[in-house]
Amino acid sequence: MVLVLLSIVFVVVRIMPGDPVSAMLGGHAPESVIEQKKEELGLNRPLAVQYIDYLLQICRMDLGESMVFKERVTKAIFQKLPATIELSICAIIITLFLGIFMGAYAADKRRSLRDYGIRFYGIIIYCIPVYWLGLMLQLIFGIWLDVLPIAGRTGPRVFASTFEKTGFYILDTLLIQNFSALGDVLIHLVLPGVTLGLILSGIFVRLTRANMLDILRSDYILAAEARGIPHYKIVYKHALKNAFIPILTMMGLQVALLIAGAILTETTFSWPGMGRLLLERIYLRDYPTIQGTIVVFALFVATISLIVDIIYAIIDPRIRY
Amino acid sequence: MNFSPAIGIGRLLSGFMSFGKKYGIEWWIMIIGALIVLAIIFMAVCARIIAPFSPYDQNAGPQLLPPNEKHIMGTDNLQRDVWSRIVFGAQTILRVAILAAIISSAFGITLGLISGFTGGFFDKTLSLIMDSVYSFPGLILAIAFATMLGPGVINITLAVAVIYIPTYFRLVRGQTLSIKEELYVEAARAIGASRTTILWQYIFPNVIATTVVIFSLNVADAIMIEAALTYVGLGLPPEIVDWGMDLAMGKKFLVSGQWWLITFPGAMISLLAVGFTMFGEGLSEILNPRLLER
Amino acid sequence: MEAILKIKNLTVHFPINIGTVRAVQNVDLTLNQGEVVGLVGESGCGKSTIGFSVLRLLRTPGRIVDGKIIYDNQNIVTMERDQLLALRGNKISMIFQDPLTSLNPLFRIDEQFIETIKIHEKTIKRRAALSRASAILENLGISSDRLREYPHQMSGGMRQRIMIGMALILNPDILIADEPTTSLDVVVEAQFLDLLNDLRRQYNLTILLITHNLGVVAQLADRIAVMYGSYIVEIGKANAIFKDPFHPYTQGLLASVPNIKLDQPKLSTMPGSPPDLVNPPNGCVFHPRCARAMEICTQEIPKMSKRDGRFVRCWLYG
Numbered sequence: 001m002v003l004v005l006l007s008i009v010f011v012v013v014r015i016m017p018g019d020p021v022s023a024m025l026g027g028h029a030p031e032s033v034i035e036q037k038k039e040e041l042g043l044n045r046p047l048a049v050q051y052i053d054y055l056l057q058i059c060r061m062d063l064g065e066s067m068v069f070k071e072r073v074t075k076a077i078f079q080k081l082p083a084t085i086e087l088s089i090c091a092i093i094i095t096l097f098l099g100i101f102m103g104a105y106a107a108d109k110r111r112s113l114r115d116y117g118i119r120f121y122g123i124i125i126y127c128i129p130v131y132w133l134g135l136m137l138q139l140i141f142g143i144w145l146d147v148l149p150i151a152g153r154t155g156p157r158v159f160a161s162t163f164e165k166t167g168f169y170i171l172d173t174l175l176i177q178n179f180s181a182l183g184d185v186l187i188h189l190v191l192p193g194v195t196l197g198l199i200l201s202g203i204f205v206r207l208t209r210a211n212m213l214d215i216l217r218s219d220y221i222l223a224a225e226a227r228g229i230p231h232y233k234i235v236y237k238h239a240l241k242n243a244f245i246p247i248l249t250m251m252g253l254q255v256a257l258l259i260a261g262a263i264l265t266e267t268t269f270s271w272p273g274m275g276r277l278l279l280e281r282i283y284l285r286d287y288p289t290i291q292g293t294i295v296v297f298a299l300f301v302a303t304i305s306l307i308v309d310i311i312y313a314i315i316d317p318r319i320r321y
Numbered sequence: 322m323n324f325s326p327a328i329g330i331g332r333l334l335s336g337f338m339s340f341g342k343k344y345g346i347e348w349w350i351m352i353i354g355a356l357i358v359l360a361i362i363f364m365a366v367c368a369r370i371i372a373p374f375s376p377y378d379q380n381a382g383p384q385l386l387p388p389n390e391k392h393i394m395g396t397d398n399l400q401r402d403v404w405s406r407i408v409f410g411a412q413t414i415l416r417v418a419i420l421a422a423i424i425s426s427a428f429g430i431t432l433g434l435i436s437g438f439t440g441g442f443f444d445k446t447l448s449l450i451m452d453s454v455y456s457f458p459g460l461i462l463a464i465a466f467a468t469m470l471g472p473g474v475i476n477i478t479l480a481v482a483v484i485y486i487p488t489y490f491r492l493v494r495g496q497t498l499s500i501k502e503e504l505y506v507e508a509a510r511a512i513g514a515s516r517t518t519i520l521w522q523y524i525f526p527n528v529i530a531t532t533v534v535i536f537s538l539n540v541a542d543a544i545m546i547e548a549a550l551t552y553v554g555l556g557l558p559p560e561i562v563d564w565g566m567d568l569a570m571g572k573k574f575l576v577s578g579q580w581w582l583i584t585f586p587g588a589m590i591s592l593l594a595v596g597f598t599m600f601g602e603g604l605s606e607i608l609n610p611r612l613l614e615r
Numbered sequence: 616m617e618a619i620l621k622i623k624n625l626t627v628h629f630p631i632n633i634g635t636v637r638a639v640q641n642v643d644l645t646l647n648q649g650e651v652v653g654l655v656g657e658s659g660c661g662k663s664t665i666g667f668s669v670l671r672l673l674r675t676p677g678r679i680v681d682g683k684i685i686y687d688n689q690n691i692v693t694m695e696r697d698q699l700l701a702l703r704g705n706k707i708s709m710i711f712q713d714p715l716t717s718l719n720p721l722f723r724i725d726e727q728f729i730e731t732i733k734i735h736e737k738t739i740k741r742r743a744a745l746s747r748a749s750a751i752l753e754n755l756g757i758s759s760d761r762l763r764e765y766p767h768q769m770s771g772g773m774r775q776r777i778m779i780g781m782a783l784i785l786n787p788d789i790l791i792a793d794e795p796t797t798s799l800d801v802v803v804e805a806q807f808l809d810l811l812n813d814l815r816r817q818y819n820l821t822i823l824l825i826t827h828n829l830g831v832v833a834q835l836a837d838r839i840a841v842m843y844g845s846y847i848v849e850i851g852k853a854n855a856i857f858k859d860p861f862h863p864y865t866q867g868l869l870a871s872v873p874n875i876k877l878d879q880p881k882l883s884t885m886p887g888s889p890p891d892l893v894n895p896p897n898g899c900v901f902h903p904r905c906a907r908a909m910e911i912c913t914q915e916i917p918k919m920s921k922r923d924g925r926f927v928r929c930w931l932y933g
Contacts, residue, residue, distance in 0.1 A: 116346070123350075123602055127541060127594035129548055132587030135572060139580055217674075219716035225672055226711075227704030227731045227781065241721050253456070260460035264549055268572075278461075279553055282468055294461060301456060317765045318720060 007051075073292035077274065081296070082168045083153060084262055084273035087196065090189050091258065091265075092251075094197025095204060100240070100247065102201070103208025107216060108235045118205060125202035130261045134195040134268040141191060148191050151270040155184050192269040196261050200254060207250050211243040245316055252308035255301050351603025357596030361589075365411035372405035376562045385574070388581055395581035397567070398574065403581060407589055409562040414593065417478045418543035424482035425543075426536055429489025434524060436490070437497030438516070448494065455487035463546050467555040477556035481543045492535060496528050530608050537601030541594045548590045564590050619821050620646040620669070620707075620789055625682035627664050627673065634893040638664045638677070640845045643919065646789065651815065651822040653836030653853065655829060655868075659889060660842045662825045666793045669823075670703050686789075705735045708782035712794040714774035718766040724748075725762040728781060735785055751780045754817075755810070772803045776810070783818055791823045796831055808834050829872055833857060841865050844890040844900035846916075851925030861927045863905045899930065907931060 106118035142150035149155060153169060170189075173182035215221065216239055224238050263275030270276075274293055281289040364371060379400050386396040394403035432451075436444045454462070463480045470476035500506060501524070509519055550556040551565030559566065564586040571582030627639040639661040646652055654662045667673050669684055671691065684691040686707065691699065703709075711717050719727065728748035732739060749759030755776040766774060775795070782790060792811070796804040812835060815822060826832060832839055832853065839856050841849040841864065849862040860866045867885040887904035890896060896903055902912040911930050919926045920933030927933070 123598055124591075124595055127545070127598050128591045129545060129552070129568075129587060129594075131549070131552055132568060132583070132590065135568070135575060135583050135587065139575060139578075139583070143576065143578055219711060219713060220719040222672065222674075223709075223711060223717040223778070223781075224719065225703070226670055226709040227734070228700045228702065229704075229730065229734055230700055238719055238722075242719070256456060256458040259458040260549075263458075263460060264552070267553060278464075282464065282555075294465070297458065297461060301458070305456075316721065318767050 073289050076277065076289060077292055077296055080272060080274050080277045083271060084266070084275060086168055086170065086189065087192055087265065087271060087273060088258055088262055090193035091196035091200065091261070094193055095200040096247075096251070098197065099201040099204025100208050100243075103205045104212050104235060104240055104243070106205070106209045107212030107239075110213065115209075119209065122202045122205040122209070125199060125205075128199065129264075130195060130199045131264045131268045133199060134192065134265055137191055137195055138268070149188050150191060153185060153188050153272065154181070155188070192265050192271055195268075196258070196265045199261055200257060203250065203254065204247060207247060208243055211246050212239055215239045215242050241315075245312065248308050248311055248315070252305050255304040259297055259300065347603045347606035349603075350599050351607065354596045354599025354601070354603055357592060358600060361411050361593050361596065362415060364408055365415050368408045368412055372402075372408040374402040374405040376401060376406040376409040377560075378402070378405075385579055387579070394585045395579075397570070397582055403567075403585055406562050406567055407564070407585055410564040410567065410586065410589070411593075413474070413557070413561055413563045414544055414547055414565075414590070417474060417481060417547045418540045421478045421481040421543045421547075422485070422536055422539040424478070425485035425539060426489050426532065428482075429486040430493050430528070430532060432486070433490040433493025434497055434528070437494035438501060438519075438524065444494075447490075451487040451490045454484075455491060459484040459542075460546065460549060463550055464553070464555060467550050472556060472558045474557065474561065477547060477550060480550065480556065481546050484546065485539050485542065488539070489532065489535060492531060493528050496531065497524050500524050500527050531605075534601050534605040534608065537597050537604065541597035541601065544590065544594045544597070617648050618645045619648045619686070620823075621683075621685040622665070622669070623683045623685065625665065625668060625684065626680045627661070627668055627677060628680045629677045631676060636892045637845050637895060638892060639668070642682070642847050644840055644847065644850070646821050646823060648788075648821055649815075649819060650837040651824055651835050653832035653839045654823060654825045654842065655827060655832050655839060656842035657827055657889060659892075661845045661892075662827075662842050663793050665842075666709065666791045666823065666825045669789075669791060670707060670709055671699055672709070701735065704731055704782070704787070705785045706787050707789045707791065708785075708787040709791040709793065710778050710782045710795055713798045714771060714778050715766070715798075717778055718774060720766055723763055723765055724777060728762075728784060731781055732784060747784060748780070751784055752777070755780050771799065772806065775799065775803070775807060779810070779814065783814065783820075786818060787820075789821045789823065791825070793825045794827070795824075796826065796828065804831070811835060829868070841868070844895065845892055846900055846928060847919075847926075848901065848928045849925065855923075855925065861922065861925060861932060862901075862929050863907055863931070864901050867904075899928075 102118050102121070106115045109115050138150040141148040169185040170182065173179070173185055212235075216235070221234060221239060224234055229238070259275075262273065263278060265271065266273045266275035267279060274296065278290065278293045281293070382392050382396045382400060382402065384396060384400050385398055386392055388395045392402050392404065394407060396402055397406070432447065436447045462484050466480035466483055467477055470480060506519060506523055509523055514522075547556070548563075548565035548568070551563045552569045554566075554569060557563050557566060567586040568583055568590075571579070571586065574582050622642060622644040625639055625642040625644075626637075629636040629638055642661075642665060644652070644654075644665070654665065656662045664673070664677065667677075668679055669691065671679070671694075673679065679692050682692065686702070689698070691702070694702075718724075722730075725745060725748060729741060729744045732744040732747060736744075745762070749762060752759050752762065757773055757776060757780075761769070761773075766777075769777070795811075796807055799807060808831060811822070814820060822835075824832065824836060836853045838851065839849075839853045840847050841856070841862065843864045849856065849860070849865050851861075856865060857869065860869050864885075867883075870883045871885065873879065873882060885904055890900050890903070896913075898914045899905070899908070899912040899917050902908040905912065909930060915930075917928050917930045918933060919928050922932050
């Protein structure tokens with residue numbers, strides 16, 4: 001399946017309009033120079049050859065060289081990747097916490113006003129454009145209340161270059177024990193993380209609730225009640241653990257939405273990640289980078305599916321034996 | 322022949338209420354969704370009558386005015402009335418989203434039916450492609466297509482349409498596969514029905530119910546994607562009135578606190594998407610009641 | 616023998632969208648220390664509901680509308696929640712029909728035991744709890760090194776024994792068994808009944824055995840209560856009832872059990888079908904199917920009358 005994804009990327013990038021070489025050379029270059037450059041870049045070879053070459057390159061983790069800037073695509077991507085990953089992880093944590101607990105709570109208080117309220121939330125939240133939520137939160141918390149920063153990963157007085165090592169600022173600041181920088185990094189994560197986390201939580205709320213309703217009707221829950229186990233333990237330990245498995249599957253499926261959301265969140269919060277990179281390079285018609293970014297996204301999707309499968313095996317003993 | 326309109330409306334309302342009692346809250350969710358959608362469609366259709374100014378009028382009022390009596394949603398930086406732009410913007414977004422959904426469903430359903438029914442290598446290959454596209458972030462594909470095709474209403478519609486085809490495909494194919502095995506299909510084949518007949522007369526009607534639900538949710542999604550595309554600057558030329566683009570524009574004035582430029586377009590996008598979603602979700606509950614919910 | 620559980624005038628209703636299902640009406644039942652009482656009746660007569668009511672395990676929308684359930688001088692129906700939780704699994708335990716679905720598949724057996732023990736004896740140490748669990752499992756014939764396994768790794772009969780183990784681990788006074796053999800095959804059922812007999816003597820248990828299977832009841836019960844259409848129609852000593860059933864329904868029930876020794880060209884059945892509990896018939900709930908129905912049966916619900924050491928709810932006897 002990864003193969004199909006990569007092939008699609010290949011096709012899509014190739015059929016984008018506009019001659020990239022002319023764009024690169026400034027539009028008024030003579031024919032001969034254009035031809036020469038094309039030859040140089042290997043764009044005149046038959047498509048099949050280009051395709052094989054493309055796949056081989058990916059295996060070698062080499063994504064080519066940017067047409068606009070003089071840099072290796074791989075390097076550019078890996079510079080920006082940690083930012084996106086940090087944001088994503090933050091969002092995932094918020095989403096899962098919110099979604100799962102709200103869902104369990106709603107299932108527990110079935111048919112109460114709180115239940116209907118939470119169900120309503122679940123339906124509505126997904127319909128709110130993530131960038132609009134971001135903008136509104138920026139407006140409220142950044143401008144009117146002025147308590148949270150609205151752009152970038154660090155504030156004006158913190159210089160990332162002083163501690164940047166892995167690119168994961170949370171790790172980096174912890175490594176050098178610079179706690180004020182850590183605080184700064186964390187507070188910059190709040191708005192974008194919460195924005196993305198909120199939007200994605202809706203579906204988990206609904207999924208958890210639906211699963212919990214089923215599970216709470218099952219025999220082993222009844223048997224546990226008959227043994228005198230208190231209510232909150234029944235809901236939040238016995239029932240919830242069983243609800244995890246389908247939630248995990250959903251998490252795997254939501255990666256695509258996570259990426260889409262991340263791209264939009266990054267533009268709104270000026271977050272220097274892969275999403276913004278992609279959009280920038282699209283404007284600049286920098287095809288190798290565009291292709292490279294999409295490839296990395298595709299690989300990302302595939303990896304998450306794999307991780308989900310692994311976590312499955314850890315949680316559900318029935319799969320192991 | 323004494324048809325008093327009051328009686329007619331009364332009957333309609335009591336019909337509603339009895340449905341409501343029967344189906345509970347899902348019915349109301351569906352109705353509210355439908356009302357929201359209809360209201361906005363009405364707004365779009367009667368745009369010229371409703372909007373006090375032309376959305377292009379750059380002399381509607383002083384620049385960057387907060388909401389007041391003359392401009393209930395304020396004015397933007399080019400001195401245009403925001404409310405008028407909202408009203409006309411509805412046209413754009415509805416056109417794109419609904420048309421895209423129609424195209425998506427037409428292709429997706431047809432391919433799903435054929436693929437599920439035919440099976441074999443064709444089915445396997447097509448499924449693999451569809452699954453891959455499905456699991457891939459739709460927005461990225463949409464961005465790619467939008468860039469590829471360039472700005473324009475038709476182009477953006479196509480870009481949005483392509484992403485959703487796999488959803489219909491998977492759903493319809495799955496249903497086709499199971500219906501195919503049913504006894505009455507076997508019986509139809511036994512009496513000599515042609516494959517096309519079986520497809521259209523037997524399988525298709527069974528598939529339709531769920532498809533309507535998906536269609537509604539599809540439109541909601543299409544609305545989101547369209548707005549996202551225009552927000553990042555792809556897809557539509559600046560002359561067209563569009564909520565997403567207004568959001569992008571308004572973003573620049575966020576820091577100076579001119580909140581009305583982003584609040585209203587964004588709220589409208591949300592509202593329209595919510596309307597279609599509520600309709601789809603309510604309908605889906607009614608068609609497939611989850612009995613445990615009662 | 617002294618009474619250990621007294622159910623008085625229990626009435627349970629289930630309000631649903633088409634009306635109210637009167638599942639249990641005016642039930643009086645007493646369990647005496649050390650005896651096995653069989654609660655028999657066909658599906659839907661209300662017997663399981665009674666079982667659930669004792670521990671207030673009724674699923675919504677079921678509600679106890681009237682009546683008392685007295686245990687240890689306290690009314691379970693009006694008890695505070697924490698008192699109720701202290702009772703469950705500790706003084707009164709319940710086991711259910713399907714052992715496969717009655718155990719949480721994601722938790723190990725020892726975890727589930729330890730949790731139960733610790734809930735009721737908060738200060739106990741993990742090792743002590745574990746040794747108690749293995750002791751009872753050994754007693755039930757399961758090797759204690761299976762404690763670290765998961766439910767799906769065990770056979771049906773084993774799971775049934777684990778369920779009993781968890782029910783008895785805290786030495787309760789009363790065990791309520793709801794259709795415990797229905798999902799077991801005949802061989803396992805026989806083993807189970809033997810086991811239950813042993814345990815009953817070992818732990819000095821009082822058992823409320825709820826089942827539709829007359830054979831099971833015949834083997835184990837000291838007394839039987841027969842239910843029909845939300846009412847108890849006959850209560851008495853098991854032997855006596857089997858020999859000479861009083862209530863027409865009980866007679867029909869026993870007659871319908873196929874007997875290989877008799878020359879039966881046709882199996883004996885009772886005409887009609889079980890009553891609609893949302894709109895039950897006037898008067899005696901059995902009268903539409905009773906061959907000996909009288910005028911009064913269609914008008915007034917019969918009261919329980921005592922006859923020969925037995926209780927019968929029938930106008931023929933009172």
